[in-house]
Amino acid sequence: MSFSMSVITDNWSIFASGFVATVIFCAISTVLGLLFSVPIALSQLSRTWWWRVPARVLVEIVRDTPFLVQVFVIYFVLPAMGVPMSSTAAGLLALSLYGAVYFSESIRGAILSVPKGQVDAARATGMSQSLALRKIVFPQMLGYALPPLGNQVIGLIKDSAVLSIIAVPELTMAFQNVLGTTFAAPEAFVTVAVLYWMLTAAVAFGMSRLERLTPTYRSTRQAVLLLAAADR
């Protein structure tokens, strides 16, 4: 068995475009997922059951079924119900849904990590529920939410490889194309693994930087100062 660099250099453009596609798909799904995760998390914490129950059901369904099966359901079942689906659209939808649900669990956990007494105190000083949420809970929540969110973004990137099964043109698909034309397993495997590894390492590094930037208000004194500032 020999390892020839030419397999990698000759097919570099295929790998590169697959890599770019994976980055774009994951970026879009992360943004969409984050956007939808906050309402899902808040609905789950709602006091009214018609908000809480549907959100909980959605989260449980997504968490308790394999991502691959979700992809198949979106790709094969939705068209049968009259919703046209291309493989790329199905892939993006599945990945965004996955992101929204898993991110919402981190955000819900982070909201619950903020001591409840602080919201009570804010309400007692006359702040509205939504103002207390915006000024007291959300700023503190970030510190708690970022570490698990980082792991979930990395999970999302890794699970995006599954989309190649419905022929979404991303990195794993590109890798399979190279594999099919060159029959050079080791080279292609090493290349695709290194590319994914670089991407996840870059995200991990970026998240650790971001974590350092977010302030964590943990002391009562700071919370009181924050309250006073919000009161003005």
Place this chain on the structure above:
Amino acid sequence: MGLEWQYVDHALPFLLKGALVTLEVSSLAVLLGLLVGIVVTVARQSRFKALRAVVLAYISVVRGTPLFIQILIVYYALPALGLDLPRFESGVIALSLNSGAYISEMIRGGLTAIPRGQLDAAKAFGMPNGLSWRRIILPQVLFLILPPLTVEFTGLLKASALLSVIGLVELTRTAQRVIGETLRSPEVWLTTAAIYFVMCFVLGAITRRLEKFASAYRV
């Protein structure tokens, strides 16, 4: 929308049989993964720098690359190295190599929860090091990591759907076969999703029970 559920009556026995294979493959994988995790944890504390470097590289690669790629590597690349494995075995190996890296992190977390004084106390009684690990430390660690271990098992159960790609006839592959026969894809996919849901939901309930036990034990 026209869903015709009579096709499900026909498909259900096959799907349940597939679900059994799914359970089989994932429980074997979590047990082997536990073994890999223990070995990795021990190797991480080895005196030999080279061994530590290898283990850290293994963890980094497993955690940094998609499981799907890892499954393909075990199935397609290992035969090129002269190691030809049947589907079931290579599926179990791919899953357990993957979960071993994560389980070793759990074990490390569990170890930090056990006071170092217990080892000293055992030593004071004249217990040899190996015995105190076997009798005192490991049983407690295993008890503590039982809840995250069931979470890992649930994760593997879902991940084993990927083994359909290498042709292992578990639940997802069975669904594809049934669809090939009946040509009724929506009903079969929804039923398949429901079977996975029930299995994972039950495991989730068990996890919550175990968490209660473990937290009562921790005090």
